[in-house]
Amino acid sequence: MDQITFKRVFKWGFINFFRNGVVSVATVLVMSLSIFMIGVVVMGSIFLNGVITSLEEKVDISVYFKQDAAESDILSMQKSLEGLPEVKDVKYVSRDDALKIFTLRHQGDTVVLQSLQVVEDNPFSASLEVRAKDTSKYEAISKFLENSPQAPLIATDESGQKKITFRQNQAAIEKLASILSTARLMGFVASLILALIAILVAYTTVRLAIYNSKEEISVMQLVGASHAFIRGPFLVEGVMYGLLSSIFTIAIFYPIFWWTGKKTASIFGGLNVFSYFTANILEISLILITTGFILGLLSSAFAVRKYLRV
Amino acid sequence: MIYFDKVSKIYSPTSIALEDVSFTIKPSEFISIVGPSGAGKSTLLKMLLAEEHPTSGTVFFESHDVNKMTRTELPKIRRRMGVVFQDYRLLPHKTAYENIAFALEAGGASEEDIERDVPQVLDIVGLTDKSWHFPGQLSGGEKQRVAIARAIVSKPDVVIADEPTGNLDPTNTHDIINLLQKINDMNNTIVILATHDKEVINSLRRRVVTLDKGKVVRDEEKGKYVL
Numbered sequence A: 001m002d003q004i005t006f007k008r009v010f011k012w013g014f015i016n017f018f019r020n021g022v023v024s025v026a027t028v029l030v031m032s033l034s035i036f037m038i039g040v041v042v043m044g045s046i047f048l049n050g051v052i053t054s055l056e057e058k059v060d061i062s063v064y065f066k067q068d069a070a071e072s073d074i075l076s077m078q079k080s081l082e083g084l085p086e087v088k089d090v091k092y093v094s095r096d097d098a099l100k101i102f103t104l105r106h107q108g109d110t111v112v113l114q115s116l117q118v119v120e121d122n123p124f125s126a127s128l129e130v131r132a133k134d135t136s137k138y139e140a141i142s143k144f145l146e147n148s149p150q151a152p153l154i155a156t157d158e159s160g161q162k163k164i165t166f167r168q169n170q171a172a173i174e175k176l177a178s179i180l181s182t183a184r185l186m187g188f189v190a191s192l193i194l195a196l197i198a199i200l201v202a203y204t205t206v207r208l209a210i211y212n213s214k215e216e217i218s219v220m221q222l223v224g225a226s227h228a229f230i231r232g233p234f235l236v237e238g239v240m241y242g243l244l245s246s247i248f249t250i251a252i253f254y255p256i257f258w259w260t261g262k263k264t265a266s267i268f269g270g271l272n273v274f275s276y277f278t279a280n281i282l283e284i285s286l287i288l289i290t291t292g293f294i295l296g297l298l299s300s301a302f303a304v305r306k307y308l309r310v
Numbered sequence B: 001m002i003y004f005d006k007v008s009k010i011y012s013p014t015s016i017a018l019e020d021v022s023f024t025i026k027p028s029e030f031i032s033i034v035g036p037s038g039a040g041k042s043t044l045l046k047m048l049l050a051e052e053h054p055t056s057g058t059v060f061f062e063s064h065d066v067n068k069m070t071r072t073e074l075p076k077i078r079r080r081m082g083v084v085f086q087d088y089r090l091l092p093h094k095t096a097y098e099n100i101a102f103a104l105e106a107g108g109a110s111e112e113d114i115e116r117d118v119p120q121v122l123d124i125v126g127l128t129d130k131s132w133h134f135p136g137q138l139s140g141g142e143k144q145r146v147a148i149a150r151a152i153v154s155k156p157d158v159v160i161a162d163e164p165t166g167n168l169d170p171t172n173t174h175d176i177i178n179l180l181q182k183i184n185d186m187n188n189t190i191v192i193l194a195t196h197d198k199e200v201i202n203s204l205r206r207r208v209v210t211l212d213k214g215k216v217v218r219d220e221e222k223g224k225y226v227l
Helices: A002-020 A021-058 A070-081 A095-105 A109-117 A134-149 A167-212 A216-220 A228-264 A273-279 A281-307 B041-048 B073-078 B097-106 B112-123 B139-154 B170-185 B198-204
Strands: A063-064 A087-093 A128-133 B002-012 B015-025 B030-034 B056-061 B079-085 B158-162 B188-194 B206-210 B215-220
Touching: A002 A021, A002 A228, A021 A228, A021 A273, A063 A087, A063 A095, A063 A134, A063 A167, A063 B139, A063 B198, A070 A087, A070 A128, A070 A134, A070 A273, A070 B188, A087 A095, A095 A109, A128 A134, A134 A167, A167 A228, A216 A228, A216 A281, A216 B073, A216 B112, A228 A281, A273 A281, B002 B041, B015 B056, B030 B041, B030 B158, B030 B198, B041 B056, B041 B158, B041 B188, B056 B206, B097 B112, B097 B139, B139 B158, B139 B170, B158 B170, B170 B188, B170 B198, B188 B198
Parallel strands: B030 B188, B030 B206, B079 B158, B158 B188
Antiparallel strands: A063 A128, A087 A128, B002 B015, B002 B056, B206 B215
16 A cells, blocks of 8 residues: 555545544444453453452461470471472561560550460460462461471460461361362453454444445445455554543543542451552553553455455 | 446346456447447446445556555545436535535535535526425436536536436437536546436447446447447
């Protein structure tokens, strides 16, 4: 395609977009709905991931040691735990640290602090806080602890059970792990279905818009216009539909997420959708604009192809 | 030169549009194809435009078999043929001027050529004052004159007019036929006129090919409409 034809293709794409006024506006609105859906899917998965990750962060297990356990033994256990592939990090809380944390937490609660003074000696045990890379790995880590050479150092309760918090919370942790993995899977499947519907809606809309020009396309062919010269303006129009729809969608996302964030932050334990939106606004805009561009371009390319057959 | 060589178009055994049609059109000829509705006039013209393909036989435009053209060759051949239809077939979202310019743009003409040629043909068809009107704002006769202007603006070798006066009153019919004659006289452009209008044919006194039920039944120089 030479330069002058290229220029004309753009010129006619723009002019047709404006002269088709009502059809263009309707197409942009319906396409915005599609892109809105895709945007919600993208935001939803970002947010769902955030919620799941923050829940996972909260899960850990602590191992409490006997009062007389030597620090060096505990540290060597920490070392061997850190060597496990399932372990994300291990934090050592010494007896003094535990005391400090306790007093800090009960600042102002004189009764508790006084009773602590009565005890005189530091009543707390040293502990290791272990976080796994994956919530399903706690079982394995717990087993490892119970069978490790330093296991005799681990404090036991009245029934002789080792004081590893996993055992107390085992049911809750396992349940959470299975809920989280199901949530991830369902989120993925739902996104896929929604995105597919959105793409089909967008394609059908653009096709309907071009269906109006079916006659025109055949006349253009009879007048001797090449396929590229006929198709070009429709592609430009399609891209304009797509880009305008994405921009429109991003613009309405802003107030919508602001409002939703305000209303739902308490449900999600303080996580705000809006702050995820603003934090990822560049990525989201880029995804939506690219989606709009490709969707508009491909939809009109396919639609025109159908009528370019005289 | 245009040559129809034993052209047949058979949709089904009971629906035969054209049967073994052969004739030649010489350069600068004004030829009328006449016959009742359904005689195969439009089908014949569609084959020349390669809008439809013959079941058997060949249509030559100069040395080209138009039905064997590739997707990129065909537009080039079509730019050498101007087409006028009964229902005008203007592009509804383009003004009269833009409709005419489109034919030139499609051929990659320069802006200077377009700015020179379009007003010229608008003048020939007498529509200079309506050049910025959209087809919806023009009368039937005016639309057909825009269509003719579009057909001739790229200085084609042949103008194909398929029932161009079918929707027009006698005055407009007269104007359109005069225009076609003028085009034929001015540039030695071949004009192929398909019509079933007896008055038109009898006033022309040019070559007439008569089709009936898909066959050529008469081919006369300075013919009359006889059926």
